[in-house]
Amino acid sequence: MFTSTRDEKITQLLNEWYIEIRSRRLKEAQALKEHIDIQINRLKEETNESAQDQNLLLYYSL
8 A cells, every 4th residue: 555655656746747847847847856866766775666666667767
């Protein structure tokens, strides 16, 4: 349950980041990017990554 909530939150942050980039609000986009990087690094550090986590990391890398 915790994992899906965390993954959903990161996915939402990625979507918000994309919107900020497309809207050319660079300061807001940079702040979101820093927040997303922290969340992604935490996700990568966990030892038992699920298939859903792998999909989220793939989405981030795009």
